[in-house]
Amino acid sequence: xxxxxxxxxxxxxxxxxxxxxxxxxxxxxxxxxxxxxxxxxxxxxxxxxxxxxxxxxxxxxxxxxxxxxxxxxxxxxxxxxxxxxxxxxxxxxxxxxxxxxxxxxxxxxxxxxxxxxxxxxxxxxxxxxxxxxxxxxxxxxxxxxxxxxxxxxxxxxxxxxxxxxxxxxxxxxxxxxxxxxxxxxxxxxxxxxxxxxxxxxxxxxxxxxxxxxxxxxxxxxxxxxxxxxxxxxxxxxxxxxxxxxxxxxxxxxxxxxxxxxxxxxxxxxxxxxxxxxxxxxxxxxxxxxxxxxxxxxxxxxxxxxxxxxxxxxxxxxxxxxxxxxxxxxxxxxxxxxxxxxxxxxxxxxxxxxxxxxxxxxxxx
Amino acid sequence: xxxxxxxxxxxxxxxxxxxxxxxxxxxxxxxxxxxxxxxxxxxxxxxxxxxxxxxxxxxxxxxxxxxxxxxxxxxxxxxxxxxxxxxxxxxxxxxxxxxxxxxxxxxxxxxxxxxxxxxxxxxxxxxxxxxxxxxxxxxxxxxxxxxxxxxxxxxxxxxxxxxxxxxxxxxxxxxxxxxxxxxxxxxxx
Numbered sequence: 001x002x003x004x005x006x007x008x009x010x011x012x013x014x015x016x017x018x019x020x021x022x023x024x025x026x027x028x029x030x031x032x033x034x035x036x037x038x039x040x041x042x043x044x045x046x047x048x049x050x051x052x053x054x055x056x057x058x059x060x061x062x063x064x065x066x067x068x069x070x071x072x073x074x075x076x077x078x079x080x081x082x083x084x085x086x087x088x089x090x091x092x093x094x095x096x097x098x099x100x101x102x103x104x105x106x107x108x109x110x111x112x113x114x115x116x117x118x119x120x121x122x123x124x125x126x127x128x129x130x131x132x133x134x135x136x137x138x139x140x141x142x143x144x145x146x147x148x149x150x151x152x153x154x155x156x157x158x159x160x161x162x163x164x165x166x167x168x169x170x171x172x173x174x175x176x177x178x179x180x181x182x183x184x185x186x187x188x189x190x191x192x193x194x195x196x197x198x199x200x201x202x203x204x205x206x207x208x209x210x211x212x213x214x215x216x217x218x219x220x221x222x223x224x225x226x227x228x229x230x231x232x233x234x235x236x237x238x239x240x241x242x243x244x245x246x247x248x249x250x251x252x253x254x255x256x257x258x259x260x261x262x263x264x265x266x267x268x269x270x271x272x273x274x275x276x277x278x279x280x281x282x283x284x285x286x287x288x289x290x291x292x293x294x295x296x297x298x299x300x301x302x303x304x305x306x307x308x309x310x311x312x313x314x315x316x317x318x319x320x321x322x323x324x325x326x327x328x329x330x331x332x333x334x335x336x337x338x339x340x341x342x343x344x345x346x347x348x349x350x351x352x353x354x355x356x357x358x359x360x361x362x363x364x
Numbered sequence: 365x366x367x368x369x370x371x372x373x374x375x376x377x378x379x380x381x382x383x384x385x386x387x388x389x390x391x392x393x394x395x396x397x398x399x400x401x402x403x404x405x406x407x408x409x410x411x412x413x414x415x416x417x418x419x420x421x422x423x424x425x426x427x428x429x430x431x432x433x434x435x436x437x438x439x440x441x442x443x444x445x446x447x448x449x450x451x452x453x454x455x456x457x458x459x460x461x462x463x464x465x466x467x468x469x470x471x472x473x474x475x476x477x478x479x480x481x482x483x484x485x486x487x488x489x490x491x492x493x494x495x496x497x498x499x500x501x502x503x504x505x506x507x508x509x510x511x512x513x514x515x516x517x518x519x520x521x522x523x524x525x526x527x528x529x530x531x532x533x534x535x536x537x538x539x540x541x542x543x544x545x546x547x548x549x550x551x552x553x
Contacts, residue, residue: 054514
């Protein structure tokens with residue numbers, strides 16, 4: 001029996017086409033010969049697989065036919081998780097965005113490089129600081145000049161400032177502005193007769209712009225009793241006031257009104273007065289019509305026309321009390337008897353003349 | 365739209381009976397009913413609609429074969445069963461493509477379907493081998509094989525179709541073809 005014949009037998013056997021007699025014979029043959037038995041099983045398996053394969057193919061075709069009827073595209077659109085616009089934009093265009101971003105970065109860097117901003121950033125910063133420092137210095141020196149100008153006599157040929165001072169005691173204590181004597185090497189006071197006495201700065205209150213001088217010259221003789229008193233209480237607005245001082249070589253009288261009880265920017269230290277004050281007036285007395293000292297003229301420059309200031313007398317009195325006792329020979333006794341109150345202005349000024357000094361300051 | 369044409373979702377027992385009776389309409393309704401669910405699973409986990417089609421059809425075939433074999437017991441809802449199989453298949457596919465990013469969660473609880481998937485995988489390998497072997501076999505052997513073993517046509521019919529002068533010639537031809545097919549099939553690894 002060749003293989004072809006055997007196969008035919010096997011197929012007939014498997015398909016149940018054998019006669020019962022033949023079938024029995026074949027089963028006997030199968031039992032007796034393992035080789036044939038294996039062949040039968042093998043063929044059976046293979047034929048089954050072939051059949052299954054075709055079944056599968058048929059099923060797949062059916063399923064594909066069904067699938068083709070479904071609108072997968074629309075369904076996909078519906079079922080997709082739709083990310084936000086930004087995410088979708090990024091997903092769809094991230095390559096373009098990246099390119100654009102890198103070009104942008106490159107452009108910025110090259111611009112910085114070309115303009116030199118990239119390498120010089122640090123030094124520029126330092127330069128700027130230095131400039132700020134320079135500006136600060138300049139401003140400070142300007143401020144100094146402005147303050148000094150206030151007390152500088154324009155006519156003076158020498159490095160010399162002038163101001164005015166007035167006696168607060170007959171033994172040679174003189175009140176003036178701190179800014180007049182600030183930075184002074186030596187200070188002299190000159191009386192109405194033109195005689196100069198050496199003085200020293202006894203006490204200063206820079207914050208109130210008050211300085212107390214003491215005449216130390218041996219040729220100085222005590223003055224006659226002080227004719228005026230110091231008014232501790234605040235004076236009223238619109239009160240008539242006058243000043244007497246040395247803006248130039250000869251004394252100058254000027255009068256006006258008290259216009260405000262507050263100074264610049266509401267500074268309660270000062271009165272505001274309508275008297276035109278000139279450089280050199282600084283430190284002079286501000287008198288009221290009764291012959292009371294109500295302030296200390298502070299010839300500060302301002303940007304406003306006709307607005308001038310005087311330190312209130314109460315601050316001066318405080319300053320006098322604050323003088324350390326060890327720098328004094330004896331206790332200060334201020335005059336309490338006003339001998340000017342009954343006099344008219346002309347007579348008052350005539351008496352005042354002897355107590356108001358020109359303060360001459362020599363710089364280093 | 366297609367839902368209106370194909371009717372509503374079939375009940376689970378309807379499906380089983382339909383498969384056993386080779387009902388085309390039940391198969392269609394089943395297919396249409398659960399495809400969107402699987403499509404959603406796949407496209408939202410790094411897949412394409414074509415991937416979804418492949419996976420879903422594989423799952424349907426598994427169900428189909430199980431029902432046909434008569435060892436299908438409805439232990440859970442049909443929907444859940446299909447979903448589990450698709451998930452399992454897709455995970456496997458993703459693993460093969462090495463692009464599984466961990467998007468599919470808690471798949472461990474569906475491990476009972478692993479057996480099904482494994483069996484299906486073995487069968488698929490056999491079938492693809494058979495497909496290749498048949499392709500390589502060429503005509504007229506391929507048609508003879510199909511006619512005889514698949515469509516169960518008699519040697520007499522085949523003989524007439526291919527114009528063989530007698531049945532013996534046809535038988536010899538068929539035998540040679542079968543031997544070649546077996547060779548081609550078992551040669552593949």
